[in-house]
Amino acid sequence: MTRKTIGALCLAMILAASGPAGAQDRPTLRLGLLKFGTVNWEAQTIIDEGLDERHGFELRIVSFAGGDATKVAMQAGDIDVTTGDWLFVSRQRAEGAPLTFVPYSSSIGAVMAPCESDIASIEDLRSKRLGVAGGPLDKSWLMLLALAERRHGIDLARETSPVYGAPPLLAEKLRQGELGAGLNYWHYNARLETEGFCEIVSAQEAARELGARGDISAVGYIFDEGWAQENRDLALGFVAASREAKAVLAGSDAAWQRIRPIMGAENDAVFEALVRRYREGIPDRPVEEEEADTRAVYRHLAEIGGEKLVGVAQEMTPGTFWQALKDGS
Structure with a gap:
């Protein structure tokens, strides 16, 4: 083996050990x-x-x-x-x-119900068993409570039978007909869309009721x-x-x-629904506008959820x- 060959092999070994140029830095x-x-x-x-x-x-x-x-x-x-x-x-x-x-x-929760059911609006949720993912202090649930009260004079916490639970469990209970409707996270709802369920009201709509001018x-x-x-x-x-x-x-x-x-994704329809919903949730607003809207919504959530939700911060903390x-x- 020539000195030139040995030198080439040594150089190759050094490059292989170090990985792509600059990677180690x-x-x-x-x-x-x-x-x-x-x-x-x-x-x-x-x-x-x-x-x-x-x-x-x-x-x-x-x-x-x-x-x-x-x-x-x-x-x-x-x-x-x-x-x-x-x-x-x-x-x-x-x-x-x-x-x-x-x-x-900005992909957020929404209330879903069977498309063929008698639930077509938030007012139709009265007396229904309503699944709520995330618990009683979930921000989507609190915004929905505010929307129902402000727009329709409905106290959803009293006029429905809320069932709190884990998102996958609630989605399955909705499929089985044990719930009249369900407030769940977006990717569970995307799957439900492919199975004959329709969106009744979204948390983004509720946020607008609380002062947001666009999606948060x-x-x-x-x-x-x-x-x-x-x-x-x-x-x-x-x-x-x-x-x-x-x-x-x-x-x-x-x-x-x-x-x-x-x-x-269980099938092509679910895959396509997930892609579509993900794309819809990509933020496209100036951050200053979104921050201002979020601050407005925060004030209402602090009023509804109290210290259990926000601690001592009744206004969204600067920074x-x-x-x-x-x-x-």
């Missing part, structure tokens, strides 16, 4: 997600499309069995980013934990503001990659085919929406 962002949650679809798209590499970081998905576990992991420093809503972030900030929020999706986000990415200040380029790079992934999923059917194996989204600071 990219910071890792640890994103904590529910194992089967829909946010995995965007996260996997970021990886598949190389959007993390484009923005100078490596995305690592850390899976958890429950939402509380992700928040504990973030507080412990085991992950950098997870998901949650602005109610949680505002309450944490008011209690001294400097979390902040980046809108992810149901869920967003949350992280520690101090971490974001110390890792500014990483945090901004992640937000940019997230937005680019949404653009890909908004326009590319091929991208959806790549992530179809992790979507759990709940990440300031850098608005002014680059």
Whole structure:
């Protein structure tokens, strides 16, 4: 073996060990997600499309069995980013934990009922067994209560028989006819749409009754503001990659085919419904407008849910929406 050949082999071994040029210099962002949650679809798209590499970081998905576990992991420093809503972030900030929020999706809950039933409006829910996912302090339920009271003079909590439970269980009970209607999360409702169920009223409609002028986000990415200040380029790079992934999923059917194996779609109709509903929930408003609308809705939820819902923060705590989204600071 010649000296030239030996040198070439050594160079090849070094390059193979080091991986792609610059990869070892990219910071890792640890994103904590529910194992089967829909946010995995965007996260996997970021990886598949190389959007993390484009923005100078490596995305690592850390899976958890429950939402509380992700928040504990973030507080412990085991992950950098997870998901949650602005109610949680505002309450944490008011209690001294400097979390902040980046809108992810405006896909939100809605009341579904069999299309052939006698339920065609919110007024028809009287005396019905109504499934409610997320419990009595779920924000979609509280907004629905406000809508019913303001628009129709109906106290849904008293004039229906609310049944609180886990989303998949309530969806199944609705299929079996044990519930007259159900308020559930968007991806369960997307499946129900393919099985003869129709939307009666959405939480976004309720939000408009409470002062929103457009769609507000149901869920967003949350992280520690101090971490974001110390890792500014990483945090901004992640937000940019997230937005680019949404653009890909908004326009590319091929991208959806790549992530179809992790979507759990039972058939083509469910797959198409999930894609359509996901696309409808991609935020497309200036963050300042969404923040203002969310603040207006928050005031009403604080009044309805009280301290059990919002803690001491009767107004949405300043900084709940990440300031850098608005002014680059």
